[in-house]
Amino acid sequence: MATDVVVAVLMIGGALMSLAAGIGLARFPDLLSRMHAATKPQVLGLLLFLLALAVENGTWLLVPVLVLCWVFQLLTSPVSAHMVGRAGYRTRHLRRDLLTLDELDDVVARAAAGEAEAHESPQPDPAAGTPAIGGPVPVDPAVVDPAAPRAPGGTGRRARRDRA
Amino acid sequence: MTVVMYVVGGILAVALAFALFRAVRGPSILDRVLALDVVLAIIGAALVVNMVANRHLDNLVLLVTISLIGFIGSVTVARFVTDRK
CATH class of the missing domain: 1.20.58 (Methane Monooxygenase Hydroxylase; Chain G, domain 1)
Structure with missing residues (x-):
C-alpha cells in the first residue's frame, strides 16, 4: 500500500x-x-x-x-x-x-577584433623580410600564407555570420 | 492504482499534444528538433508507465535506445543546420 x-x-x-x-x-x-x-x-x-x-x-x-x-x-x-x-x-x-546578458557577444566581438588585427599585422612582416633576403622570400609567404588565412577563416566565418 | 495510471496517461497525452503542436508549428528546424526530443522523452515515460502497469521489465532496452536516438538525432540536425531561415 x-x-x-x-x-x-x-x-x-x-x-x-x-x-x-x-x-x-x-x-x-x-x-x-x-x-x-x-x-x-x-x-x-x-x-x-x-x-x-x-x-x-x-x-x-x-x-x-x-x-x-x-x-x-x-x-x-x-x-x-x-x-x-x-x-x-x-x-x-x-x-x-529578451536577453538580460549576452556574455558570448563580447567574446565574439573581441575575437573578431583580434582577428582583424592578426589579419593586418602579418602583412608587414613578410614585407619587412623581403628587402633583407632576396632569394628565399617568395617561398616564405607561400609557406606561411596557407596556414595564416586558414586559422582565421574558421572564426571569420563565424564572426561574419553573427555580424550580418 | 488503475486511476493513477489513467491520470498519468492523460497528463502525458496532453504534454504530447503540446510538444507535437510545437513540432508542427515551430518556426525553425531547431524548435522542431527540440520538440521531438521532448516527444521522445514522453514516449520513454509512457514505456515506464507500461512497465509499472503490467509489471514487466521488457521495455528497459527500448528506454536506453530511445535516449540514444534522441541524442544522435538532435546532434546531427544541430550540426548541419544552416543560416537560411
Missing part, C-alpha cells in the same frame, strides 16, 4: 514534468527559453519515472540498469543541448530583446 502511494506520487510528478515541458514548448517565445523548458522531462522526469519503476519492483538487481539508463541520459542531454544552443546562437534563432 505504501509502495503504491510512493509509486503514484513519483509517476504523477514525472508526468507533470512532461506537462511542464509541453506547456513551456507551446508558450515560450524563444528557442533558448524553450530549451530551458525542454530539459525537464529528459532528466528529472526520467529520474522520477525510473524511481517509480524501482520502488514498484522492489529488487536491487534492477538498480544498476536504471542507473545506467539515467546516467546515459544525463551524459547525452547536455551535449545535444549544447549543440542545439550553439547552432541557434549562430543562426540567430534567439530574441536579443
Whole structure:
C-alpha cells in the first residue's frame, strides 16, 4: 500500500514534468527559453519515472540498469543541448530583446577584433623580410600564407555570420 | 492504482499534444528538433508507465535506445543546420 502511494506520487510528478515541458514548448517565445523548458522531462522526469519503476519492483538487481539508463541520459542531454544552443546562437534563432546578458557577444566581438588585427599585422612582416633576403622570400609567404588565412577563416566565418 | 495510471496517461497525452503542436508549428528546424526530443522523452515515460502497469521489465532496452536516438538525432540536425531561415 505504501509502495503504491510512493509509486503514484513519483509517476504523477514525472508526468507533470512532461506537462511542464509541453506547456513551456507551446508558450515560450524563444528557442533558448524553450530549451530551458525542454530539459525537464529528459532528466528529472526520467529520474522520477525510473524511481517509480524501482520502488514498484522492489529488487536491487534492477538498480544498476536504471542507473545506467539515467546516467546515459544525463551524459547525452547536455551535449545535444549544447549543440542545439550553439547552432541557434549562430543562426540567430534567439530574441536579443529578451536577453538580460549576452556574455558570448563580447567574446565574439573581441575575437573578431583580434582577428582583424592578426589579419593586418602579418602583412608587414613578410614585407619587412623581403628587402633583407632576396632569394628565399617568395617561398616564405607561400609557406606561411596557407596556414595564416586558414586559422582565421574558421572564426571569420563565424564572426561574419553573427555580424550580418 | 488503475486511476493513477489513467491520470498519468492523460497528463502525458496532453504534454504530447503540446510538444507535437510545437513540432508542427515551430518556426525553425531547431524548435522542431527540440520538440521531438521532448516527444521522445514522453514516449520513454509512457514505456515506464507500461512497465509499472503490467509489471514487466521488457521495455528497459527500448528506454536506453530511445535516449540514444534522441541524442544522435538532435546532434546531427544541430550540426548541419544552416543560416537560411
